[in-house]
Amino acid sequence: MVLRCSILVLSLWMTVRAASISETSPSVEDIVKGLVERLKSTPELQEGRAHVCRRLTVFETLEADGKISERKSKEYRVAVTNGVETARLVRIDDREPPPGDARSEERKDREARERYGKPSAVKKRRGVEVIDESLIRRFDYRWVGHEVIAGRTNYVLEFSARSVEPGRSAANAFADRLMSHLQGRLWIDTEEHELARVEARLGKSFDVLAGVVASIQKMTLSIERFRLPDGRWVDGRLQTAFEGRKFFSALRMRLQVEQDRYETTTVNPG
Structure with missing residues (x-):
């Protein structure tokens, strides 16, 4: 009798919980649609204000046993003004960069601005720059549940790649094949x-x-973002690791990019 009552109570609890979740959780398609619309929205530009942060990149090559054979770190001061990003190299391997290296990095940054920093190429959407609607739509999604991160509730979705569209250009062949093998999870702020x-x-x-x-x-990728007190969402950390082979040599690499020390400063017009 006690066992029957326990089973009945458990069944009722599971039924109520499932009904509660279905009532409070939107459909997967609605969640993905909300994410896409947010990515396409235009962040508010603040004239005369620059958003500044520190960016630390660490690139490592590894031996077969996992020991680090080579490590290179670079620290940048990144500023975003009116949607245009500039990055200034301030340290290499925890030391001030030689003038030649600093000039080389500044030249690369200037060339990137000239190529991508025209009015038509100014950042006009939110979120991680490599993630857009076309990328989001290349995957199928499945509901997992809710999870709280830093005090904020998130939808959790699993994703897996759809079949590669026929007729895509050869220039994108490698990226397409890589994307067609990806799977994982997304956390989306509710x-x-x-x-x-x-x-x-x-x-x-x-x-x-x-x-x-x-x-x-093997390849793994992790991206973490967070909300600043002023309401802006920013990139916090990116980590990726590869294991494979290039021609006849084993290849093991690891890259980590961290952004912190966010602040807003005033800039002179012009």
């Missing part, structure tokens, strides 16, 4: 539809030109 976290990995290994040029056995 209030503002901002992407808060991405965890992705290769579902299976794949070869480049039948394995003659390269082979990628």
Whole structure:
């Protein structure tokens, strides 16, 4: 009798919980649509104000046993003014950069601004620059649940790649094959539809030109974003790691990009 009552109570609890979730959670399609609309929206530009942060990049190559064989770190001071980003190299491997290296980095940054920083190319949407609607629509999504991150509730979705569209250009062949093997999870803020976290990995290994040029056995990607007190969402950390082979050499790499020390400053017009 006690067992029957326990089973009945458990069944009722599960039914009520499932009904509650279905009433409070939008459909997966609505969640994805909200994310896409947020990515396409235009962030407010503040004339005469620059958003500044520190960006630290660490690139490592690893031995077969996981030991670090080479490590390179670069620290930048990044400023975004009226939607245009500039990055100034301030340290290499915890030391001030030689003048030649600093000038080289400034030249690369200037060339990038000239190529992408025209009015038509000024950042006009929110979120991680490499994530847009076309990328979001390349995956299928499945509801997982809710999760709280830094005091904010998020929708959690699992994603897996759709079949690669036929007729895509050869220039995108490698990226297309990589995307077609990705799977993982997204965390999307329930209030503002901002992407808060991405965890992705290769579902299976794949070869480049039948394995003659390269082979990628493993890849992981993690992106973390957070909300500042002024309401802006910013990138906090990106981590990615590869394991594979290039021609006849094993390839193990790890990259981490951290952005912190966010602040807003006043800039002189012109």
